[in-house]
Amino acid sequence: MGVDYYEILKVGRNASEDDLKKAYKRLAMRWHPDKNPDSKAEAEAKFKQISEAFEVLTDAQKRTIYDQYGEEGLKEFPSSENGGRASRGGRSFNTRNAEDLFSEVFGKMNLNPGMRSASFNSRPKSGRAFAHDGLFGTEPLHGSPKSEGTSQGSRKAPPIENKLPCTLEEFYNGSIRKMKISRNVITMGKMATVEEVLTINIKPGWKKGTKVTFPEKGNEQAGLVPADLIFVIDEKPHEVFKREGNDLITTQKLTLAEALTGCILSIPLLNLKTLSVPCTEIVYPGYEKVIPNEGMPIAKEPGKKGNLRIKFDVKFPTQLSTEQRVSIKKVLNGGGSP
Incomplete structure (x- = not known):
């Protein structure tokens, strides 16, 4: 997963936005470079890391991508603020960004007389559209809506x-x-x-x-x-398939004769092709045939798919003649062909 943002903020993976804000405030005040003049380089690195973790985890969409694909997933998204180049968290993150975030959370404040209040400016909004669901490769991620207000009070x-x-x-x-x-x-x-x-x-x-x-x-x-x-x-809803995760499930109807002696299934796929599946095994109650790599595409693993799982609905005859009963009984009891 690379960088563990939860560990950086010392919170659990189910942390709420309030939990994240409390953790950020505590750590940001501790590691702000202006509060650590004797170890400024280390403080700047920590402060940047804390700010980056807070920025990602309080963004619902980025957090979803991060939870499923880690830091590398976030890097897949180009940034309009970075000339279209991919960068961590969907944008370039530096100390200035960290100070901007600090300003948004705490408001303008000087931690010591030498601190430059000019560094606290609101970050511009990109105005672009983004998607998330754990399936990256869509659009760049954008911050989730916040109701606390902007630095202008709106x-x-x-x-x-x-x-x-x-x-x-x-x-x-x-x-x-x-x-x-x-x-x-x-x-x-x-x-x-x-x-x-x-x-x-x-x-x-x-x-x-x-x-x-x-x-x-x-x-x-x-x-x-x-x-x-x-x-x-x-x-x-789909008339042929049901989806479970990355797998596709279909139920095929068979006669009792087909279930016992075999058949060839013809299954229409979602790409308009037809898949021919030989079924030579005996189909018994609860049996499921699995065809690897014929399910849904897996977004995080290009070229790979889930499984196609075939279930069966065997239609039993409603009536048999006396001769048919005798013949079937002989075959099933090992008596051979009549």
Whole structure:
């Protein structure tokens, strides 16, 4: 996992935002470079690490990526503040950023007379859209909405969430969805309604619960920072498959004769191809046939897929003639063919 942000802040993995803020305040005050003039280099390194950990773990989307893929997962996301280059936490993080974060949490304050208050400036917002769900390779991550307020005292409106139902085919192959929105904006002191088309790039392997965030795309209101607009990915029922994690499950119907003597299954896949599966084994109650690497794509492991799991629904005959009963009984009792 690389750097352990939870260990840096001395909190558990289920720490709440309040827990994280308390830990950050305690450690940031202890390790601020201006409070450690005799060991400034060490303090700056610690202070930067503490700030970076707090910045990632209080961002719901970045925290989700970090929890599943670690520090390397965060590095996959290019930063608009870094010329498009990938960097830790989705952006370049330096001591100045750490001081900006310190300013946001504590407000402007001097820890000693020599401290430069000019270093406390709010960080700019990127205004870009991001996604998370543990399946990176979508869009860069952005900070989650916060309601404590900006350094100017403005509060942020609560986020607006909407479900976006997607098919298993979209989760398998990927797709691009265009979402048309209307919102109120304040222009030259007047309220106006504008329309905008948002693009959501659904990546192969995404799952139900993935959140795609468009920062500050809600209605503008006087005295409030616009709300983030969040699309929560949902999964539509499928007529052939059910998804469990990265596996696909299908139930195939067989006659009793096919279950006992074998058959060839023809299974339509989500990429419009058909998979031929020889079934030569005896299919007994509860039997499940597993085909490796024919399930859903695994986003964190390009080129790999989960399993295709085939369950069976064996149809027994509702009636048999006397001759059929005698013949079957002879075969099953080892009497050979009649």
